[in-house]
Amino acid sequence: xxxxxxxxxxxxxxxxxxxxxxxxxxxxxxxxxxxxxxxxxxxxxxxxxxxxxxxxxxxxxxxxxxxxxxxxxxxxxxxxxxxxxxxxxxxxxxxxxxxxxxxxxxxxxxxxxxxxxxxxxxxxxxxxxxxxxxxxxxxxxxxxxxxxxxxxxxxxxxxxxxxxxxxxxxxxxxxxxxxxxxxxxxxxxxxxxxxxxxxxxxxxxxxxxxxxxxxxxxxxxxxxxxxxxxxxxxxxxxxxxxxxxxxxxxxxxxxxxxxxxxxxxxxxxxxxxxxxxxxxxxxxxxxxxxxxxxxxxxxxxxxxxxxxxxxxxxxxxxxxxxxxxxxxxxxxxxxxxxxxxxxxxxxxxxxxxxxxxxxxxxxxxxxxx
Numbered sequence: 001x002x003x004x005x006x007x008x009x010x011x012x013x014x015x016x017x018x019x020x021x022x023x024x025x026x027x028x029x030x031x032x033x034x035x036x037x038x039x040x041x042x043x044x045x046x047x048x049x050x051x052x053x054x055x056x057x058x059x060x061x062x063x064x065x066x067x068x069x070x071x072x073x074x075x076x077x078x079x080x081x082x083x084x085x086x087x088x089x090x091x092x093x094x095x096x097x098x099x100x101x102x103x104x105x106x107x108x109x110x111x112x113x114x115x116x117x118x119x120x121x122x123x124x125x126x127x128x129x130x131x132x133x134x135x136x137x138x139x140x141x142x143x144x145x146x147x148x149x150x151x152x153x154x155x156x157x158x159x160x161x162x163x164x165x166x167x168x169x170x171x172x173x174x175x176x177x178x179x180x181x182x183x184x185x186x187x188x189x190x191x192x193x194x195x196x197x198x199x200x201x202x203x204x205x206x207x208x209x210x211x212x213x214x215x216x217x218x219x220x221x222x223x224x225x226x227x228x229x230x231x232x233x234x235x236x237x238x239x240x241x242x243x244x245x246x247x248x249x250x251x252x253x254x255x256x257x258x259x260x261x262x263x264x265x266x267x268x269x270x271x272x273x274x275x276x277x278x279x280x281x282x283x284x285x286x287x288x289x290x291x292x293x294x295x296x297x298x299x300x301x302x303x304x305x306x307x308x309x310x311x312x313x314x315x316x317x318x319x320x321x322x323x324x325x326x327x328x329x330x331x332x333x334x335x336x337x338x339x340x341x342x343x344x345x346x347x348x349x350x351x352x353x354x355x356x357x358x359x360x361x362x363x364x365x366x367x368x369x
Contacts, residue, residue: 098343
């Protein structure tokens with residue numbers, strides 16, 4: 001044998017480890033190599049920051065800003081509107097950055113078939129265009145709301161189908177799927193109610209109310225999956241956070257009911273002004289209180305998810321932004337939240353590092369408890 005071919009073990013008079021069994025050494029190409037770069041690496045700060053901003057902007061835009069009008073001084077109203085607008089613009093910048101980079105990652109990897117990748121990539125530009133039009137005008141044209149709702153629904157369905165393949169993104173897939181069904185039911189209910197008014201059809205309007213009821217139930221199912229996921233993160237931050245969010249949402253819903261009275265407290269009047277019309281048009285059958293409860297519950301649970309320590313940033317961001325969208329994708333920011341959540345949950349399902357970090361974090365929490 002040529003001395004140049006001798007291994008260090010041979011030169012020391014030792015036999016290779018697998019020479020005793022007569023097996024050939026495995027080739028280097030057969031050993032799986034962990035990629036040195038993943039899409040979620042280096043953007044954790046952006047994802048977690050987007051979760052915080054989305055939760056705060058949702059609370060300010062859906063409860064505080066509309067609630068103080070008529071119940072507080074002009075200076076308070078102007079300050080609240082200014083803070084709400086600042087958070088909304090800040091959230092829009094976060095979402096545009098996330099949707100752009102998420103579309104780049106999906107196009108670069110080319111791991112999804114075209115029929116799944118197209119809604120995730122093309123949905124962002126459509127909603128950003130609608131957002132730009134809404135910035136220039138006071139209100140969106142009626143057709144724009146239908147278009148962005150349909151586009152965001154397709155993206156949420158695609159993201160749910162992709163995320164269901166991996167264990168660490170399966171809960172987010174369930175949330176996206178149920179919220180997408182809620183969006184479909186609400187959009188169909190609104191269209192049928194409008195046509196029923198034009199045709200003076202009582203039967204069509206009753207069917208639209210049935211669809212609105214289904215939309216509320218789908219929304220409740222999506223939030224139930226998110227609360228269950230949050231409660232299983234840890235006994236401390238997870239269970240206490242979910243409990244505090246649900247108790248806070250119940251208190252706000254009770255304040256909505258009490259705020260109609262003349263002697264109501266200030267916070268009850270604010271809650272009533274902000275959420276009295278939460279069930280929407282057409283109203284669901286017998287679920288007005290649940291529809292009202294789901295609005296603050298989704299925002300407070302999203303806030304509790306954003307506050308979770310030692311959790312993977314991409315999962316925290318995806319779950320929080322999906323909840324902020326609330327299964328009502330007719331507003332540009334909510335639609336963009338759903339699209340960004342679908343994109344990054346899909347990316348996380350292919351990220352082996354994110355999967356193992358999530359599983360190891362759960363194991364460490366179980367061990368600590």
